[in-house]
Amino acid sequence: MRGEILTYDDGPGAGLISGDDGQRYSFARSDLQQLKPVYSGMKVDFVPADGVATQVIVLAHQPAGPLPPSGYTPGVAGSGASFDWRTLFLDANGRIGQKDYWIGVAILFVAGLVLGWLPLIGTLVSIASIYFGVCVASKRLHDMGRSGWLAAIPYGVMAAAVVLSAMAVFGGVMSAAAYGDGFGTLASVGGIAGLWGLAVLINLGFVIWLGVTAGQPGDNLYGPPPRALANF
Structure with a gap:
């Protein structure tokens, strides 16, 4: 079947094809039969199978619409030096792939240091x-x-750790005053250390979960498959 590539992001290696039958088919990097950059508007030939395009062959025709700037292919890493940092850091809407996510995390981590x-x-x-x-x-x-509101989980965990730590300190002080020894204070310090260790592990697990989980290959409630924001 013939069709046209609607979107493709080389980060997660996923894209979407509009077939001549009016249906949309998702495809992955592994379905491409040629080692060449692809972008929206390219004409392709493929074998449909349960909503997925397999054995995708890029045809020699020029893509519909204007060609992308020389040296830059949207959605294909390494085809140009560009970085859409405004979309990455200042817009909570839309979608990003795993590569752009890790780049954003690395930049924020270094900036924090x-x-x-x-x-x-x-x-x-x-x-x-x-x-x-x-x-x-x-x-x-x-x-x-998934809902973007889940991004509040790390901050909720840290807020809970702060509140529980304050309660532990207060309990330790009250215990020390009541029994006249430092056992209560020592216990509260140990509890606080364990509490913050657990909070760090939860947040680290959340960061890794976002980074290793593949995105949905086709359109979803939040838009089409993401384009690459860091094109290098």
């Missing part, structure tokens, strides 16, 4: 950067077909 050396300005910027992290996580969740 640098900001830690700046007493006042670093603290203020770190608070503002919470929004950047929510935008990155939200779009990754959308790509997985």
Whole structure:
């Protein structure tokens, strides 16, 4: 069957084809029969199977509409030097692939380390950067077909750790005052250490979960498959 590529992102290696029969078919990088860049508008020939395009062959025809800028192919890493950081960090809508997610996480992690050396300005910027992290996580969740509100989980865990730590300190102080020894204080310190260790593990697991879970191959409630934001 003949068709036209609607979207393709080389990050997750997934795309969408509009067939001549009016149906849409998802396809993966492994279904491509040629080692060449692909982008929206390209004409292809493929074998449909239960809503999936297999044995996809890119035809020699030019894609419909204007060609992409020279040296740059949307959705294909390594075809140009561009980085849409505004969409990655300032927009909570839409979808991003695993590659863009890890790039965003790495940038925020390094920025956090640098900001830690700046007493006042670093603290203020770190608070503002919470929004950047929510935008990155939200779009990754959308790509997985899940609500972006789940991006609040790490911050909820940390808030709970702060509240429980304060309660543990208060309990330790009251115990020390009641019994006249430091056992209560020592117990509260151990409880706080265990609590924060658990919080860190939960948040780390959340970050890894977002990074290793593949996105949905076709359109979902949050839009079409994502294009590459970091094209290098």
